[in-house]
Amino acid sequence: MKIICIGRNYTQHARELGNPLPSEPVFFFKPDTSLLLRNRPFYLPAFSSDIHYETELVIKICKAGKAIHEKFAGSYFDQIGIGIDFTARDIQNRSKAQGLPWASAKGFDHSAPLGRFLPVTSFHDIHQISFHLKLNGQVVQQGNSRDMIFPFEQIISYLSHFITLKTGDLIFTGTPSGVGPVKIGDRLEAFVEDEKLLAFSVK
16 A cells, blocks of 8 residues: 655645646655554654644545556546645755755654545535645635646546556645644644544644
8 A cells, every 4th residue: 555645736835835836746655654543643753843734635546557547547546535744844844955855754653644535426526625624623724626736537647657556545635725833732623525534633
């Protein structure tokens, strides 16, 4: 099982971090040890003083594929959920400034809390899915799949030309604007439409 994450897939988020808009999907990986499941608490790591939440729709691959044509890509995922791409922003910024990879800022243990999934068939239109994150009861991020620079099918097709996708692979599809830091005692709740699929505390 692979965890593939798409960066800069919402215009406003790219702009809030001062990044140029991509002409093709930007992707990176998280290891399976980054998963945090069953609403378990997230413990702030000692190596960073600036951990940021990034809320993302997550799609689950349901069959293997390589070099998938975009018009067929919709049949390669059957569930959509929500997750958090935690980022050690201080480490990421230092790495970027030196032109170095920033895997340590993204792939650390439990940096990918993952909520429940819903079947694709439960959505009227997967290109009009709203989602949001509450931090201590206040909405801090809101997004909609219609605002993705690269929609689900294009992401799958693009990735599959580099990497064979396999059943169970997870694709984090990018975060909207509104990212920010977390601290001990915070409570995060993530929703797809009006259904809460993820809720956990920071310790």
